[in-house]
Amino acid sequence: MAEEEIVGLEELGTLDERLTPERIMFVDVDYLSPRERADRLHTMLQMVEEDLDFKLTRWDYLCFAVEFIGQFAISFFSHDRIFMSTSKLLGKWLYNMHYFYPAEVYGPPKEGERK
DSSP, rough: OOOOOOOOOOGGGHHHOOOOOOHEEEHHHHHHHHHHHHHHHHHHHHHHHSSSOOOOOHHHHHHHHHHHHHHHHHHOOOHHHHHHHHHHHHHHHHHHHHHHHHHHHHHEEETTTTO
């Protein structure tokens, strides 16, 4: 297979059309898929969590993911306007949920949570 240019988010529409089962198999022989990488990290976090005084929630994971995407976008993809605007949109959504719907996101306040 010929060497290809790395595709920016501007070209995701054409990327979807080129993503064939053959392409997936070709890449997955040498690299873990994004799902496998996420599962590996999740497994590691669950192991570490056993030693913590608290349990991570799905919302905690989501907060980490959105904040990490934002920092990653600023540090490595600031030239990609679509990635930057997408990460900003995710951040706005996250903070709107936190500040306008805390009971729905977290449930009732827990004593001692703000340690």
